[in-house]
Structure formats: structure tokens, C-alpha cells
């Protein structure tokens with residue numbers, strides 16, 4: 100595929116992907132475009148349909164998957180998530196660098212496509228700190244929080260495997276993690292404009 104390499108951000112829920120991504124998009128307007136995923140989970144206060152996610156139902160999303168409209172899709176914490184072909188195309192059409200936020204299953208599926216992104220894992224300093232951040236965020240029920248922590252343990256192990264990610268960023272201090280992310284993206288874009 101031609102154009103700049105897309106960027107896949109992955110890592111446990113609560114690791115800080117959205118925080119870093121929003122900061123990056125705000126500081127570099129007209130450079131990055133977010134691939135808006137579909138999900139069957141309920142919107143959180145402040146989340147906008149079509150901006151944060153395309154909020155949908157299981158039936159509608161399954162129909163789209165069956166019709167071949169998705170690059171990848173996965174089940175996470177009791178909900179469906181997926182990247183539609185249109186989500187990535189929309190960003191490409193604007194000539195922006197496409198950023199995708201997907202879980203580890205999404206990373207695996209995207210590796211089977213010709214998208215050829217750079218794979219970045221955002222990791223928390225520890226599972227304890229991750230739990231605290233998720234609790235402080237106040238977006239989860241106890242059940243969905245426990246499911247996220249369970250998935251996080253698997254994600255944290257897999258991110259250590261060589262070859263899965265190009266880069267692993269530990270999001271301890273936010274500003275330092277952000278600088279690290281920016282440095283990596285600068286490097287990639289210089290190599291392949």
C-alpha cells in the first residue's frame with residue numbers, strides 16, 4: 100500500500116492509549132487521523148458517536164462482518180470491536196497518517212493484512228498502577244474492570260515476546276511517554292514519507 104505507514108497503538112485497557120493519542124492529534128492537527136472503530140459497548144459520558152467509536156449493535160456489526168466490510172474484529176470484555184475498511188479508507192482519503200487503537204487480537208489480525216503499520220505497545224508501569232488508573236477513571240463496573248485486568252495480564256506477557264511489537268513504551272510519566280511516542284513517529288516518517 101502506498102502513503103505513510105499507519106500506526107497501531109495497542110496495550111492493556113487503561114494503559115493510556117487514548118490519552119496519548121488525543122494529545123498527539125491535538126498537537127499535530129492535519130497530520131494524524133484516527134481510524135474510528137465500531138463497538139457494541141455503550142458510549143461513556145463525553146464520547147461521541149462517529150468520533151470516538153461507531154456505536155452499534157451486535158446484529159448490525161455482525162452483518163457488516165459477514166459482508167466483508169471489516170479488516171479485523173474481536174471480542175473484548177463481552178463486547179465486539181472492529182476496524183472497518185471504510186474507517187481506514189476515510190483517513191487515507193484525507194492524506195493523513197492513520198492511527199489505529201486495537202487490542203492484541205487486532206494486532207494479530209492486522210499482521211495478516213497488507214496494511215504494514217508500525218506496531219507500538221503502550222504498557223503501564225505495573226498491573227497495580229493499571230488497576231488504580233482504571234478505578235480512578237470511573238468508567239467501568241467491577242465486572243468489566245476485572246475482565247480488563249484479566250486481559251491486561253495476557254497483554255503484558257505477550258508484549259514481551261520478541262517480534263510482536265516494534266516498540267514498547269512504558270507509560271509511567273505521561274510527558275516522558277509522549278516524548279518517546281513522538282520521537283518514534285518522527286523517525287518512522289522520516290524513513291518513509
Ligand SMILES: Nc1nc2c(ncn2[C@@H]2O[C@H](COP(=O)(O)OP(=O)(O)O)[C@@H](O)[C@H]2O)c(=O)[nH]1
Nearest residue numbers: 112113136173175180181182200201202204205
Ligand atoms: N481488535 C480491536 N480492538 C479494538 C478496536 N477498537 C478498540 N479496541 C480495543 O478494545 C479494548 C477496549 O476498548 P474500550 O472499550 O474503548 O476501553 P478502554 O481501552 O478501557 O478505554 C482496548 O484494548 C482497545 O484497544 C478495534 O477496532 N479492534
Ligand SMILES: Nc1ncnc2c1ncn2[C@@H]1O[C@H](COP(=O)(O)OP(=O)(O)O)[C@@H](O)[C@H]1O
Nearest residue numbers: 112113114115116117118232236270271272273
Ligand atoms: N502517565 C499517566 N499517569 C497517570 N495517569 C495516567 C497516565 N496516562 C494515563 N493516565 C490516566 O489513566 C486512565 C487510563 O488512560 P486511558 O488513556 O483512558 O487508557 P486506554 O485508552 O489505554 O484505555 C485515564 O484516566 C488517564 O487520565
